Amino acid sequence: MPDTTKTTPVPADAVETDNTENGSNGAAAEAEKQPGRLRETVSILLSSKTALVGFVIVAFWVGVAVFAPYLTEYSPFDQDWKAPNKGPSAEHILGTDELGRDLWARLIYGARVVLVVMPVNDNVVLPGGTAIWGVVVALIVGAFLGLVSGYKGGWIDEITMRLLDAMMAIPVILLYLIIVAAIGASAVNVVIAITIVGVPGIARLVRSLTLDIKTREYIRAAETRGESAWYIMFVEILPNTRGPIIIDAMLRIGYAIFAMGTLGFLGIGMPPPSPDWGSMVAKGRAFILMGSPWAALWPSLAIASLVVGLNLLADGIREESMRYQ
Amino acid sequence: MTRKMHPAVKDLKSDMEKGKLSRREFIRMSTLLGVSAFTATQMAGLGWVKKAFAGNIKRGGTMRVATSLQKIAHPANYSWIAGSNVTRQVAEYLTLTDGKNITHPYLLENWEASDDLKTWTFNLRKGVTFNNGDAFVADDVIFCMNQWLDDKVGSSMKGMIGGYLDTTGIEKVNDHQIKLHLKIPEIAVPEHMFHYPAQILNHRTFEGDFLKAPHGTGPYTMEEYREGEMAIIKARSDYWGKGADGKPLPYLDGMKFIDMGTETAPMIAAMKSGDIDFIDMSDIAGTDIFMALKDDPKAQILTAPTASARVLRMRADMKPFDNEKVRLAIKKCQNHEKILALAQMGQGLEGQDFHVYQLHPEYCEFKTPAYDPQGAKKLLAEAGYPNGIEVNLAVGSGWPDVVRYAEILKQDAIAGGVKINIQTMPNSQYWEKWDQVDFGITPWTHRPLGTMVLNLAYKGDENGKPVAWNETKWVDEEFSALLEKANGTLDVEKRRKIFCDLQRIQYERGTVGIGYWRAVWMVAGANVKGLDGHPNGYMLFNEVSFS
Numbered sequence: 001m002p003d004t005t006k007t008t009p010v011p012a013d014a015v016e017t018d019n020t021e022n023g024s025n026g027a028a029a030e031a032e033k034q035p036g037r038l039r040e041t042v043s044i045l046l047s048s049k050t051a052l053v054g055f056v057i058v059a060f061w062v063g064v065a066v067f068a069p070y071l072t073e074y075s076p077f078d079q080d081w082k083a084p085n086k087g088p089s090a091e092h093i094l095g096t097d098e099l100g101r102d103l104w105a106r107l108i109y110g111a112r113v114v115l116v117v118m119p120v121n122d123n124v125v126l127p128g129g130t131a132i133w134g135v136v137v138a139l140i141v142g143a144f145l146g147l148v149s150g151y152k153g154g155w156i157d158e159i160t161m162r163l164l165d166a167m168m169a170i171p172v173i174l175l176y177l178i179i180v181a182a183i184g185a186s187a188v189n190v191v192i193a194i195t196i197v198g199v200p201g202i203a204r205l206v207r208s209l210t211l212d213i214k215t216r217e218y219i220r221a222a223e224t225r226g227e228s229a230w231y232i233m234f235v236e237i238l239p240n241t242r243g244p245i246i247i248d249a250m251l252r253i254g255y256a257i258f259a260m261g262t263l264g265f266l267g268i269g270m271p272p273p274s275p276d277w278g279s280m281v282a283k284g285r286a287f288i289l290m291g292s293p294w295a296a297l298w299p300s301l302a303i304a305s306l307v308v309g310l311n312l313l314a315d316g317i318r319e320e321s322m323r324y325q
Numbered sequence: 326m327t328r329k330m331h332p333a334v335k336d337l338k339s340d341m342e343k344g345k346l347s348r349r350e351f352i353r354m355s356t357l358l359g360v361s362a363f364t365a366t367q368m369a370g371l372g373w374v375k376k377a378f379a380g381n382i383k384r385g386g387t388m389r390v391a392t393s394l395q396k397i398a399h400p401a402n403y404s405w406i407a408g409s410n411v412t413r414q415v416a417e418y419l420t421l422t423d424g425k426n427i428t429h430p431y432l433l434e435n436w437e438a439s440d441d442l443k444t445w446t447f448n449l450r451k452g453v454t455f456n457n458g459d460a461f462v463a464d465d466v467i468f469c470m471n472q473w474l475d476d477k478v479g480s481s482m483k484g485m486i487g488g489y490l491d492t493t494g495i496e497k498v499n500d501h502q503i504k505l506h507l508k509i510p511e512i513a514v515p516e517h518m519f520h521y522p523a524q525i526l527n528h529r530t531f532e533g534d535f536l537k538a539p540h541g542t543g544p545y546t547m548e549e550y551r552e553g554e555m556a557i558i559k560a561r562s563d564y565w566g567k568g569a570d571g572k573p574l575p576y577l578d579g580m581k582f583i584d585m586g587t588e589t590a591p592m593i594a595a596m597k598s599g600d601i602d603f604i605d606m607s608d609i610a611g612t613d614i615f616m617a618l619k620d621d622p623k624a625q626i627l628t629a630p631t632a633s634a635r636v637l638r639m640r641a642d643m644k645p646f647d648n649e650k651v652r653l654a655i656k657k658c659q660n661h662e663k664i665l666a667l668a669q670m671g672q673g674l675e676g677q678d679f680h681v682y683q684l685h686p687e688y689c690e691f692k693t694p695a696y697d698p699q700g701a702k703k704l705l706a707e708a709g710y711p712n713g714i715e716v717n718l719a720v721g722s723g724w725p726d727v728v729r730y731a732e733i734l735k736q737d738a739i740a741g742g743v744k745i746n747i748q749t750m751p752n753s754q755y756w757e758k759w760d761q762v763d764f765g766i767t768p769w770t771h772r773p774l775g776t777m778v779l780n781l782a783y784k785g786d787e788n789g790k791p792v793a794w795n796e797t798k799w800v801d802e803e804f805s806a807l808l809e810k811a812n813g814t815l816d817v818e819k820r821r822k823i824f825c826d827l828q829r830i831q832y833e834r835g836t837v838g839i840g841y842w843r844a845v846w847m848v849a850g851a852n853v854k855g856l857d858g859h860p861n862g863y864m865l866f867n868e869v870s871f872s
Contacts, residue, residue: 079736081663099667185749267722271747273732289593289617
């Protein structure tokens, strides 16, 4: 393959940015910058109280999710049928649910399902939480659609965006209900639902960033060099959209956790007896009026704290990075 | 006209005197044979309690009922009670089985059974009119019976009465008398006439959709029925039944049914705040309503032990449940004591994996099967599944006790080599495929006689094909023959002997596991008077009033 960078005249101002480098040079430069970036991230975290508080909350939940098996002697499914609906005690620190299952065990294994593992079925478990998978898949699909329609423009843009607009017009919960009712309740289907609901927003964001970036000089340079459209989209444009995308993804993980809670609450999330936070709230709710609020209280607090934590983290990082710029 | 008393009543009385039959059972059986409840009560040596006195009754008021209003069209096709509870205020039944399992005349003046229980004479009440002015006559009853027995209508009544009655056996004697000539003896005919789809319709105006011509003989008229929203009924002034004050019933001005779905928390809150007067719990589990309101001074709760069950049903014509050893293995994975304690909060009786409960008159003493995971494993190995089986269990997520039952079973079945994947779905979706799924949990309502539900769900028609509500498609020749015999056996002791075999066969070879029998409740505001708790959750509200 001819090395086009050597034969094509390149405007001087474009050469100044990393993005005019070809793929391998760019990656090497990225690697060199890693320690600096890590330091930068840590300094952002430390300089923003908001981000720090968010980080601590999120780190707590990720920590208990990762180490769940070491943090409780119970499994989330063990039923102590002589002790249902009990309040906190030395034996069960957060109490038990209506089937006598330990609420602390269910809570942290529930966090695992959200943040650390995705149960495809009872035998296959993928690393990466269900909410994370939902957001990642939505990011991949949304970024692809956004890039293509932003960069290509014309009828491709029109058709893609109008279709995504149509999807955005449907209320989110209704869309979740339709999707999960149609394809059934399982972790994979929850990921599919989160993806379908998340794609239009991400595509819009990436498209608007693409529209802005494609007018930059270095894109002109790449075009002049004769790079393919795919190369320009995925090597030149996409890496430059990462800042807003990372912030958006963090917020989206919060939405995804909320979505999982909603689906579980409506009885169409993970099938029982999965320690799904939403279904724990839904089932526990019936016992609030009977004087046993624990089964509903803890997962509600868990969802709220994790979503708030993610939002604080995203807000803090955004504010700080804007201040840096 | 004097009516002769059925000769079996004498035997029943002697059984009662010897202690073989309880007083309550004596009253139930003798009323089925045409003795009036008053006479039967006197014969049993009990005082007749008059329910209301004119001085206590206050007329007026609109009762607000929390319920779930689904689509209704042909009453004979009802497969859930809440809908019948709205239209039962407008259209009525030939008989009425009260909360104590005693059957009274309703649109019938009285009835008589021949000595061999094969000919039943129904004398219709005179002077009854439909709310459009038409007179109630024998043709209405014959029309309805033909509808029940018509395959095209697809009514569950066909499973109930089709075994002993066909359309040629219905004879009109005159405008107010009909005779039923049964194919085989049957004692429970009057009880069957109160099965909830058996509302009597006006043969002149009914064309398949009750809402288009809501003409019934009941004390109310249908003003509005909006599926999923609300229904309004208003009292009519010319109802045939009279109240304690001598004026026509009902005491209420009307009733308003408000669709509150199947969510119980809003119902509890609405009852606590006085926004509703009654919760129709016929089609919802309601354990949490009971637990939340049992000590609330604003609410009154009537409890009835029932034969209403959540039936763990397995399709006999689908793998792996076509093997009776697999079915028995799954039954052995149930810890009945635990299931009752956790799924139903201990409010009911332990199930025994056949569809007859401990308070059915013909119940034969049976030891509750023990939780036996090792036995289950052995059975599975014998059935050709040495490594166990994996099955999907369909459950409606709107019945929290059903979901709990499924979760408990899943956990306890692991030790028995059965891996259960629970598939939850909205209740409405479950009802769409309740008789199609291979493995699921179906709610079955209470029926006062052991034979009633067995005839509905566990036998074949004359061609050997499963009857309409035989959801597990299980047709067992020996079981069917014994059931026919039981249907025609009046003597409770003799019937009990047959039931010992029926129960054993259904446990060993049958297609259902029954974790528990539910207690059911009626929940009303403290100011509601004249309520009668009913095991089916039927709203018998003609004589209900506000204090």
